Amino acid sequence: MSGELLVVAASAPDFAGLRPHLGERLDGTIRDVPIRTKVLGIGLPVASAAAARGILAVQPCAVVLLGTCGIFPGRSAYRPLDVVVPSRSHLLDVAVLERRAELPTPMQAQAECDAMVSAGLQAAHPRAHAAPIASSLGRIVDDTLATGLHAATGCDGENGELFGVATACTAAQIPFAAVLGVTNLVGSTALKDWSQFQREAVVQAATTLANWLHVGAPGLPHGTPR
DSSP: OOSOEEEEESSGGGGGGGHHHHTTTTOEEETTEEEEEEEOOSSHHHHHHHHHHHHHHHOOSEEEEEEEEEEOTTOTTOOTTOEEEEEEEEEOOHHHHTTSOOOOTTOOOEEEOOHHHHHHHHTTSTTEEEEEEEEOSSOOOOHHHHHTHHHHHSOSEEOSSHHHHHHHHHHHTOOEEEEEEEEEESSTTHHHHHHHHHHHHHHHHHHHHHHHHHTTOTTOOOOOOO
16 A cells, blocks of 8 residues: 555546645645545446546555535535535435335445544534535435435435445545535535535635645555555
8 A cells, every 4th residue: 555645536626626735737745645636527336436446556545535515404504615524425325215125235335434534634624514425326306305315314415426435445445535515405406506616615625635634634544565
């Protein structure tokens, strides 16, 4: 395992907030931590496969996902441009929630994020929340469905790539964490609100990551041979 930190994101715009710290090539060092970046692609399946390829190529000491998230209705502690550092990721399937389908046993349906790295990241932003976050294949656009998702899943919001990256890291035994800027409520207005807040939300996520690195990246394991 190398001493490099692999920072991944679903799309290139999600790295906008890192460019002031790493330059346009998005490779460099912050406080003696060498950083590599990789664009994964949109959605859970593509993100999982791309994360696995990135891990194989870099053999990083840890992986951090940068991105945005939507919050389920009724979670009043959140506001746009807050940051979520997921404590764990859950696979969300609406048909399973409605008991019209079931996941095969023992299929993995949740993945823990690294507690030490996540605690360090959460401390690096004044409006950071630790919470379980769900991932689904489709974007939830029905308000009635969205309103019941916190109670049904125990999660506070959703991000489409989180579970895929988390499972790739779990399989490779690589510590994983994520930093997600809050853009919207999940439901019918999500896309409109995401468009309004996405740019600044990813800057907040990247600033959190950079702040964590500048104070010594507490919780980050050092690269050692495996």
